[in-house]
Amino acid sequence: MDWGRAKNVLIYAFLLLNLVLGYQLWNDLREQVNSNPDFTSLESNIQKAMDEKQIKVLAKIPSDAPELPKISYRFINGGQSKEVVELKAPVDSKLIYSPKELASALKTSLPDLGNYRYDEPASREGEFVLHPLVDGKWPLFKIDLSLFYSNQKIISYREQAIEISSLEGEKNQQVLSASKALGNLIENFLPEGSVVTEIELGYYGEVFNSDEHLPAAPSWRFILESGKEYYVQGISGDVISPNTEKAKE
Structure with missing residues (x-):
């Protein structure tokens, strides 16, 4: 050798x-x-409030603050119905993580599924929750498409069918930054010991008993470890907690 x-x-x-x-x-x-979250985007008084209230932010704080318009939407074809529709052929639940394949597998029952996005925090055992997208990018929170599964197969769905449209004369407006929205929550709304786990920009929509066009504005969604949600309207800065159904200035 x-x-x-x-x-x-x-x-x-x-x-x-x-x-x-x-x-x-x-x-x-x-x-x-x-x-890792970048706390340098938070003002010193906000960081001090975090320490005093023992608030933790585990989610990354987005740095983008795009210009977006308000939009409107209306329910169509009984879109507010709570009817659950059984699929003729169950679909492998693994496809929820492959949007294109899922849309292809359900194109007969849900032809617009490609314009929805899976929302993991909103989903629960036995139910995948998706939201329609505004301009193919921004989820319309609170408007749900639920896919129900059992034994690793999607077996049925419940859809809130809507039609999204532009508001006449509405112009794009600068959205409040995530750090500003978060700062307001930390100082004035979040209870001591809160842990923020999710931060995402989308639109805030609500389910009303109406066939008329309903307004929706860009909003930041903040989810706590406890599961509680807060929405900060991206134009006015109003804070909404759907858990209490109360809007605050």
Whole structure:
């Protein structure tokens, strides 16, 4: 055996292993940094209030604050009905994580499913919850499409069918930043010990007994570890807690 050559091979192997491990460590650190909340976007008085009230924010605070318009929507085809419709052929529940495949599998029963997005925090045991998208991007919270599953198969659904349209003469407006909205909640609304786990921008819609067009405005959704939700209207800054159905200034 050529021990010199074998020694060189081992050295090169160890060097390669160190490079791989080093890259993996760097990649893990980068992902950790990217996933950690950036509290520098919060003003010093807000950070102080967080400490005093022992509030934790585990969700990443979005930095984008796009310009968006208010919109309107109306229920169609009995869209407010609570009727559950059985699927003729059950669908593998794994497809909920593959939107295109899910839309393809349910295109006969739910042809518009491609314009919905799965909402994991709103879902529960036996029920996947999805929301319609405004402009293909922003979820319309509180308007649900429920997919019911059992034994790893989606077996039925309940749909709040709606039609989304623009408001005449409505212009895009700058949405309140997530850090500003969060700051207001921390100072004035969140109870001590709250843990914020989800922050997402969408539109806030409600279910009313009406066939008329209903307004919806861009809103930040904040979900606590307890499951309680707060919505901050992105234009006016009003705070809504659906758990109490009370809007506050």
